Amino acid sequence: MCYAVIGANWVVFGSMNGILGNIWAKTSLLMVIFAVASNVIGAWLLSAKIRSRVVYSEADKKRWSEEFEKLVGTTSPWPFTESIDAVGRWMRVIKAISTLVAGALLIIGGILK
Numbered sequence: 001m002c003y004a005v006i007g008a009n010w011v012v013f014g015s016m017n018g019i020l021g022n023i024w025a026k027t028s029l030l031m032v033i034f035a036v037a038s039n040v041i042g043a044w045l046l047s048a049k050i051r052s053r054v055v056y057s058e059a060d061k062k063r064w065s066e067e068f069e070k071l072v073g074t075t076s077p078w079p080f081t082e083s084i085d086a087v088g089r090w091m092r093v094i095k096a097i098s099t100l101v102a103g104a105l106l107i108i109g110g111i112l113k
Contacts, residue, residue, distance in 0.1 A: 002032045005102045012110045024109025031102035035095050042091035049084045 009025050019025040057064045057079070064079075071078045077085040 001099045002035050002102070005029075005032050005099065005106055008103075008106055012106065012113065022109050022113065024105050024112065028102045028105035028109065031098045031105060035098040035102065038091065038094045038098065042087060042094075045087050046084065046091075049081070049087065053080065053084065 005028060009019055009028055013019045013022055013025050019029065067078060
């Protein structure tokens with residue numbers, strides 16, 4: 001959707017000068033950049049946290065099996081952690097809201113143009 005918002009800004013405002021001359025278009029593109037940047041940062045955080053979890057699991061396979069047996073059938077985020085779950089949840093929220101706001105700003109800018 002981010003690419004669609006970028007393309008729509010080009011269609012509605014016609015050129016780089018058209019985009020740079022409209023505060024709504026510029027803000028729309030800034031929200032897209034924020035969405036993409038949050039995705040990169042979130043992916044980096046998640047990969048580091050998941051790698052740490054892999055190291056934890058490989059350090060003691062018996063403990064890992066016991067944790068599985070203890071938590072099977074529960075609502076635990078296992079084999080992940082609460083922080084991995086939280087990062088994933090916040091990534092989804094930030095990306096969705098910033099992309100929707102970018103689209104709304106584009107629409108407002110297009111109407112006011």
